[in-house]
Amino acid sequence: MDIPFTVKERPDTGLYNGKLGIWLFLASEVMLFGGLFSAYVFLRTGAESWPVGSDILNVPMATLNTMFLITSSVTMVMSWASLKLNDFGKFKMYLGFTILLAFGFLVVKYFEYTAKFEHHLYPSTNNFLGIYFTMTGLHVLHVVGGIIVIFYFLVPGNKMWQSDPDRFVNRIEIVGLYWHFVDLVWIFLFPVFYLL
Amino acid sequence: MSTDYHKESFFTKYIWSTDHKIIGLQYGITALLWLLFGFILMMIMRYQLAYPESPIPIVGALLGDGGLLPPEMYNSLGAMHGTIMIFLGVVPLAFGAFGNYFLPLQIGAIDMAFPKLNATSYWMYFVGSVVMVTGFFVPGGAANSGWTSYPPLSNIATTGQTVWLCGMVFLITSSLLGSINILATVIQLRTEGMNWMRLPIFVWVQFITAFLLLLAFPPLEAASVLQLMDRLAGTSFFMPSGLVVSGVALSNAGGGSPLLWQHLFWFLAHPEVYVLILPAFGIVVEVIANNTRKPIWGYKSIVYAVVFLGFMSFIVWAHHMFITGMGTSMSSFFQTTTMIISIPSVVILTALFMSLWGASIRYNTPMLFALGFLPMFGIGGLTGLPLGLAAADIYLHDTYYVIGHFHYVVAPGTIFALFAGIYYWFPKMTGKRMNETLGKLHFFFSLIFMNGVFLPMMAQGLAGVSRRLWDGGEMYAHAAGVLYLNEVMSISAWLLGMTQIFFIVNMIISLMSKKTGESNPWGATTLDWSATTSPPLGHGNFEVVPTVYRGPYEYSVPGADKDFTPQNEKV
Numbered sequence: 001m002d003i004p005f006t007v008k009e010r011p012d013t014g015l016y017n018g019k020l021g022i023w024l025f026l027a028s029e030v031m032l033f034g035g036l037f038s039a040y041v042f043l044r045t046g047a048e049s050w051p052v053g054s055d056i057l058n059v060p061m062a063t064l065n066t067m068f069l070i071t072s073s074v075t076m077v078m079s080w081a082s083l084k085l086n087d088f089g090k091f092k093m094y095l096g097f098t099i100l101l102a103f104g105f106l107v108v109k110y111f112e113y114t115a116k117f118e119h120h121l122y123p124s125t126n127n128f129l130g131i132y133f134t135m136t137g138l139h140v141l142h143v144v145g146g147i148i149v150i151f152y153f154l155v156p157g158n159k160m161w162q163s164d165p166d167r168f169v170n171r172i173e174i175v176g177l178y179w180h181f182v183d184l185v186w187i188f189l190f191p192v193f194y195l196l
Numbered sequence: 197m198s199t200d201y202h203k204e205s206f207f208t209k210y211i212w213s214t215d216h217k218i219i220g221l222q223y224g225i226t227a228l229l230w231l232l233f234g235f236i237l238m239m240i241m242r243y244q245l246a247y248p249e250s251p252i253p254i255v256g257a258l259l260g261d262g263g264l265l266p267p268e269m270y271n272s273l274g275a276m277h278g279t280i281m282i283f284l285g286v287v288p289l290a291f292g293a294f295g296n297y298f299l300p301l302q303i304g305a306i307d308m309a310f311p312k313l314n315a316t317s318y319w320m321y322f323v324g325s326v327v328m329v330t331g332f333f334v335p336g337g338a339a340n341s342g343w344t345s346y347p348p349l350s351n352i353a354t355t356g357q358t359v360w361l362c363g364m365v366f367l368i369t370s371s372l373l374g375s376i377n378i379l380a381t382v383i384q385l386r387t388e389g390m391n392w393m394r395l396p397i398f399v400w401v402q403f404i405t406a407f408l409l410l411l412a413f414p415p416l417e418a419a420s421v422l423q424l425m426d427r428l429a430g431t432s433f434f435m436p437s438g439l440v441v442s443g444v445a446l447s448n449a450g451g452g453s454p455l456l457w458q459h460l461f462w463f464l465a466h467p468e469v470y471v472l473i474l475p476a477f478g479i480v481v482e483v484i485a486n487n488t489r490k491p492i493w494g495y496k497s498i499v500y501a502v503v504f505l506g507f508m509s510f511i512v513w514a515h516h517m518f519i520t521g522m523g524t525s526m527s528s529f530f531q532t533t534t535m536i537i538s539i540p541s542v543v544i545l546t547a548l549f550m551s552l553w554g555a556s557i558r559y560n561t562p563m564l565f566a567l568g569f570l571p572m573f574g575i576g577g578l579t580g581l582p583l584g585l586a587a588a589d590i591y592l593h594d595t596y597y598v599i600g601h602f603h604y605v606v607a608p609g610t611i612f613a614l615f616a617g618i619y620y621w622f623p624k625m626t627g628k629r630m631n632e633t634l635g636k637l638h639f640f641f642s643l644i645f646m647n648g649v650f651l652p653m654m655a656q657g658l659a660g661v662s663r664r665l666w667d668g669g670e671m672y673a674h675a676a677g678v679l680y681l682n683e684v685m686s687i688s689a690w691l692l693g694m695t696q697i698f699f700i701v702n703m704i705i706s707l708m709s710k711k712t713g714e715s716n717p718w719g720a721t722t723l724d725w726s727a728t729t730s731p732p733l734g735h736g737n738f739e740v741v742p743t744v745y746r747g748p749y750e751y752s753v754p755g756a757d758k759d760f761t762p763q764n765e766k767v
C-alpha cells in the first residue's frame with residue numbers, strides 16, 4: 001500500500017502532502033523570524049540610543065544583494081515553469097542561475113561581514129550590531145540550506161525526472177516556495193537594518 | 197502491496213523504522229525511561245528537603261563532600277527535573293508516542309504523511325535528550341537556572357546552560373517535524389467518510405496540540421539563539437547595563453533586557469502547558485466514552501472548547517510575569533484573557549462529568565485512572581485561578597503554592613491520563629491483557645501518595661515558603677509552622693516511587709503472557725479497535741482500508757444488536 005496524495009492533490013483540500021508540509025514549515029519559520037523581529041523592536045524601543053543603520057552598514061552592497069535574491073526568485077519560478085513545459089534543458093539552466101545568484105549573495109555578505117570585523121565592529125559591540133549579526137546570520141544559514149537543496153535537485157537528484165516526473169515537478173515547486181520565503185525574509189531585513 | 201513483504205533487516209525494522217507504530221513505541225519507551233530518571237532526580241531532591249543536614253543515602257557517594265548535597269547541585273537537579281519531565285518525558289509520551297501510534301489508526305490511515313520525517317523526528321528527540329543530560333558531566337554540572345532559564349542568571353551560569361540550550365535546539369527541531377507530520381496526516385489522510393465532525397476527540401486534541409507546537413516553539417528557538425549569542429559571542433540581548441556580579445562589574449556592552457527572555461520564553465511555555473494537558477483530555481475522553489457505554493456528552497462543545505483553548509493559549513503568556521513591573525494595563529489585559537481561557541477547560545470537564553451521569557460504568561483500570569484524572573485536574577485548574585489574578589499572584593508567585601498547583605495538573609492529572617492510555621491501549625499494541633489486580637493497586641496507592649505529596653505544598657505555599665529552596669525553608673521563621681510537612685511529602689514521594697513497582701511488574705508479566713487473540717476486547721467503536729487486528733499489521737495497518745459511516749461514540753444505540761456500533765459498520 002502506498003500513502004495517498006503524495007503526488008496527486010486530495011480533492012477536498014486541493015493540496016498534495018508535500019505542499020501542505022512546506023506551508024506548515026513556513027508558518028513555523030514565520031514565527032521564528034517573527035520572534036526575532038519582535039525582539040528587535042523590544043530592544044530598540046527600550047534602548048537609550050540606537051544608531052542609524054546606514055551610518056554603519058553598507059547600503060549599496062545590500063541593495064545589490066536585494067537584486068540578487070529577487071532575481072533568483074524569478075529564475076526559480078522560471079525553472080519550475082520550464083519543467084512544467086517539459087523543457088528539461090531550460091530547467092537546468094534557470095536552476096543553475098538561481099544557485100549562482102545565491103552564491104553572489106553570500107560573497108557580498110562575506111565582504112560586508114569582514115569589513116565590519118576590520119573596523120572592530122563585533123556582535124558584542126552593541127545591541128544593534130548584535131541583533132544585526134544574529135538575524136542576518138540566521139538568514140545566511142537559510143540561504144546555505146537552500147543552495148544545498150537546489151544543488152541536490154540540479155545534479156544528483158534530477159534522475160527522478162526520468163523515473164517519476166510528476167513527483168519531481170512537485171519537489172521543485174516545494175523548493176521554490178522555500179526559496180521565495182528566504183527571499184521574503186531578506187526583503188524585511190534590508191529596510192529594518194539598513195534604512196530605518 | 198508488493199514492496200511491503202520483503203524481508204526487513206533488524207536495522208530498518210527497529211532502529212531506522214518508518215512504520216508509525218514502531219516509531220510510536222520508540223518514543224514511548226524512551227519517554228518512560230526519562231520519566232523514571234526525572235522521578236529519581238526528584239526523589240533525591242525530596243531527601244534534601246526533608247533532611248537538609250544529613251548525607252544523601254545510596255547516591256550520596258557520587259557527590260563527594262561527605263554525601264551532602266551542595267546548593268548548586270540542588271539547583272541543577274531542580275532545573276533538570278523540570279526540563280526532563282516536560283520536554284523529555286510527558287510531551288514525547290503524550291504527543292510522540294500516543295499521537296504516532298494511535299492517530300493514524302483512528303483516522304484509517306496506513307501511516308503518517310511523511311514516514312521518513314517521522315523517524316528523523318524521533319532521532320532528533322533522542323539526540324536532544326542525550327545532549328541534555330550530558331550537562332551533568334560538564335564542569336559546574338547541568339543547567340542550574342531553573343527550567344525557565346531566566347537571565348541574567350542563566351547568562352552568567354556555568355557551561356551546563358550552554359548544553360541545555362543546544363539540547364533545546366534539537367528538541368525544538370524534533371517537535372517541529374513531529375507537528376508538521378501530525379497536521380498533514382490529519383488534514384490529508386483521513387479515510388473515506390471520516391469528516392471533521394466524525395473524528396474521535398483524541399484526534400482533535402492531537403491536531404490542536406500539533407498547532408501549538410508548530411507555532412509556539414519557534415519563538416523559544418529564537419530566544420535560545422539569542423541566549424547562545426549572549427553566552428558565546430558576548431552580546432547583551434538579555435543583559436541590562438551596569439550589572440555587578442560578586443562585586444565585579446561585568447564588561448558587557450549592556451542595554452539589553454531580561455524581560456525580553458521572559459516574553460519569548462512564556463510565549464512558548466504557556467501553550468506548552470496546554471501541550472501537556474490536551475492529549476490527556478483526549479485519552480480520558482476515549483476511555484470514559486468506552487467505559488460508560490454511552491455517547492460522550494456534548495461532542496461538539498468539547499471540539500469547540502478545544503479549538504478555542506488552543507487559540508486563546510497564545511494570548512495569556514504574561515500572566516507569568518505579573519510581578520516583573522511590566523505595568524498595570526498589561527496586567528489587566530493578561531488577567532482578563534486568563535480568566536477567559538479557564539472557560540473551555542470547565543466546558544470540557546463538565547462534559548465529562550455529564551457523560552458519567554446515569555451510565556452503568558465499568559470500573560476497570562484504565563477507567564479508574566480516567567476517573568481519578570477528573571478531580572485531580574479539577575484541583576489543579578481551580579488552584580490556578582488565584583494565580584491568574586494579578587493581586588493574588590503578587591503574594592503567591594514563586595511559592596510552593598505554584599509548585600503544588602501545576603503538579604496537580606501534570607502529575608495526578610496528565611500522568612494519570614497517560615497511565616489510563618497505557619492500560620487502555622496495551623491490548624492493542626501487544627495483543628495481550630494487563631493484570632487488573634496489579635493495575636488497581638497501582639491506581640489506589642498512586643492516588644493516595646500523589647495527594648500526600650502535593651496537597652501539603654499548597655499549605656506551605658500559602659504560608660509563604662518559596663520554591664527552589666535548597667534547605668526546604670528551614671532558615672525562614674515564617675516557614676517554621678509548616679516545616680514538618682517536608683517529611684510528610686518526601687515519604688509520600690518515595691512511597692509513590694515504590695508504587696510504580698506494581699506497574700513495572702505488571703508490564704513485565706503481561707508482556708510475557710500469552711496473546712488473547714481478541715482484537716477488540718473493550719468493545720470500542722473507533723477504527724483503531726474495530727478495523728484492525730491487535731497488534732495491527734506491520735506496514736499498512738489494515739487488511740482493507742476502512743470506510744467510515746458514523747460518528748465516533750455510538751454506544752448503546754437503540755435497536756442495535758450489540759452495545760457498540762463501530763465507525764466502519766455500514767448504516
Ligand code: HEM
Pocket residue numbers: 238241242274275277278279281282286341342343344472599603606607611649662663664665689
Ligand atoms: C510525580 C511526582 C512528582 C513529584 C513528587 C515532583 C516534585 C517536584 C519538586 C519537589 C520540585 C522542586 C520544587 C522546588 O525546589 O522549587 C519540582 C519542580 C518541578 N517539577 Fe516536579 N514532581 C513530579 C512530577 C513532575 C512532572 C510530571 C512534571 C512535568 C510534566 C514536573 C515538572 C516540574 C517543573 C517544571 C518543576 C520546576 C523546576 C524549576 O524550578 O525550574 N514534575 N517537582
Ligand SMILES: [Cu+2]
Pocket residue numbers: 465466469512513515516
Ligand atoms: Cu501560563
